[in-house]
Amino acid sequence: MTNIIETPYVFEWLVSTLSDIAPGGAWESLAPFGLEETFITFNKQASGDENGVAGTRLWNGGLYQVKAVGLTSKYAEIITAANEIDDRLTKARATTEHIIIVHCVRVDTVAYKESATSGQEWSHLGGIYNIAAQPA
Amino acid sequence: MSVSGFNHWDKIEKALDESALGIVREGALYVVEETRARAAVKTGNMRIAIYRQSMGRSTYGRSKPVHLLPEIPPPADKYTAHAAAGADYSIYVNNGTRFMRAQPFWEPGVAAAAVRFQKYMNGIVKFIEEAARK
Numbered sequence: 001m002t003n004i005i006e007t008p009y010v011f012e013w014l015v016s017t018l019s020d021i022a023p024g025g026a027w028e029s030l031a032p033f034g035l036e037e038t039f040i041t042f043n044k045q046a047s048g049d050e051n052g053v054a055g056t057r058l059w060n061g062g063l064y065q066v067k068a069v070g071l072t073s074k075y076a077e078i079i080t081a082a083n084e085i086d087d088r089l090t091k092a093r094a095t096t097e098h099i100i101i102v103h104c105v106r107v108d109t110v111a112y113k114e115s116a117t118s119g120q121e122w123s124h125l126g127g128i129y130n131i132a133a134q135p136a
Numbered sequence: 137m138s139v140s141g142f143n144h145w146d147k148i149e150k151a152l153d154e155s156a157l158g159i160v161r162e163g164a165l166y167v168v169e170e171t172r173a174r175a176a177v178k179t180g181n182m183r184i185a186i187y188r189q190s191m192g193r194s195t196y197g198r199s200k201p202v203h204l205l206p207e208i209p210p211p212a213d214k215y216t217a218h219a220a221a222g223a224d225y226s227i228y229v230n231n232g233t234r235f236m237r238a239q240p241f242w243e244p245g246v247a248a249a250a251v252r253f254q255k256y257m258n259g260i261v262k263f264i265e266e267a268a269r270k
Contacts, residue, residue, distance in 0.1 A: 029237045043232065046243035063243050065231060114233050122234045128243070 006060040006133040007044060009098040013133075014042050014066065016096075017088055022068055022081045031069070038070030038077045040085065045128060059102050059134040067110050067126025075123055082125040089129055095136055102132040144268040151267030155260045159253075160217045164188035166252045167219035168195075171245030176229055185222035190214070196222060 011028045018026040024039025025031075031039045047062040066089065068081035092104040108128040115121050168188045175183040185201035187194065191214045196207040203224045211218055221230070221242060232238030 029232070030235070033235070041232070043238050043240075045230075045238070045240040046247050048247060063247075065238065065240075067231075069234060110231060112227050112231065114228060116234060124231065 002135055003057075004098060004135050006099050006135070007047070007062065009096060010044075010062065010064065010101075010131055010133050011042070013094060013096050013099065013101060014064070017092070017094070018042075018066070018085060021084045021088075022070070022077075024070070036071065038068060038074055038081055040066070040068055040081060040126075042066040050132070057134075059132040061130060061132045063107065064129050064131050065110060065126065066129055067124050069122060069124050072113060072121040072123045078123050078125050082127075085126055089127075089131075098136055099133045100136050102134055104129055104131045106130075147270060148264060148268050151264045155263055156215055159256065159260065160215055161190060162256055163249070163253050164190060164217035164219045166249035166256075167246055170248040170252070171219070171221070171241050174241035174245050174248075176239045176241065182221070182223040182226055182229060185226070186219070187222050188217060188219045190217040 015026050015028070018040050022038045022040050024035050024037035026040040026042070029041065029043045031041055043065050045063040045065050047060065049060050050058045052058050066085055068078045068085060070078045070081075086106065089104050090106060092101060094101040106127040107130050110124060110126045110128060113121055113123050165188060168186050172183050172186050175186065177183055181201045181203065184199040185197075185204060187196045187198065187207075189196065189208065189210055191211055194207065194210065197204060201223060204222050205224045207222075208218055208220050221227075226242075228236065229239050230242045231240075
């Protein structure tokens with residue numbers, strides 16, 4: 001198939017690439033409620049198609065937020081996971097059943113904390129990656 | 137035989153400076169407009185808290201938003217401008233929390249502003265060319 005929406009396949013690729021990094025796994029947008037282990041989450045922040053002549057689509061370039069999330073009390077584990085995310089994604093190229101990852105470049109970092117109503121503090125650490133994908 | 141009016145560099149330089157200041161102001165304005173247009177609205181506070189700064193000017197806190205972060209340091213020169221999300225919870229909306237999906241408005245807004253910025257830049261070239269011919 002030559003015309004597809006690349007985004008769900010990028011999500012699949014991210015899950016397969018990152019799921020073994022943190023004990024809580026890798027999840028699109030939200031991890032299961034109640035999970036207290038460090039996990040990885042990702043989502044699409046922005047998107048745009050790169051088109052060539054005569055409207056030929058070259059690839060879809062998306063900004064994907066990819067971060068390790070966990071209790072601040074386990075911040076060392078979060079740092080290790082975030083570093084591993086960056087190591088695996090930086091300049092990654094891949095071909096899956098449906099898409100080709102044309103390029104993957106980090107364009108920014110993400111680091112912030114939040115206080116849950118339970119009184120626990122959670123930390124988010126990762127990056128914003130420009131991932132270009134085209135149909136395989 | 138003599139040649140006069142050959143060197144238009146002074147006119148180009150003046151036009152370039154005026155254009156650069158316009159680019160700075162418009163660029164920051166585009167970011168504010170485009171990010172506001174995409175910001176999730178519950179009370180509208182987060183949206184009105186998005187502001188811009190150029191040397192000696194700022195729209196920080198203009199519409200009396202609450203839950204404001206401190207204003208970022210002003211730009212050091214007139215060729216720099218800033219745009220920022222002022223509400224202290226903006227990052228949680230834009231990037232998500234442990235229990236809430238991200239509702240991105242910053243990156244899509246900046247991307248849309250960049251498209252408008254490029255169109256504006258294309259007009260600048262014409263403006264400078266015309267200034268050189270005067």
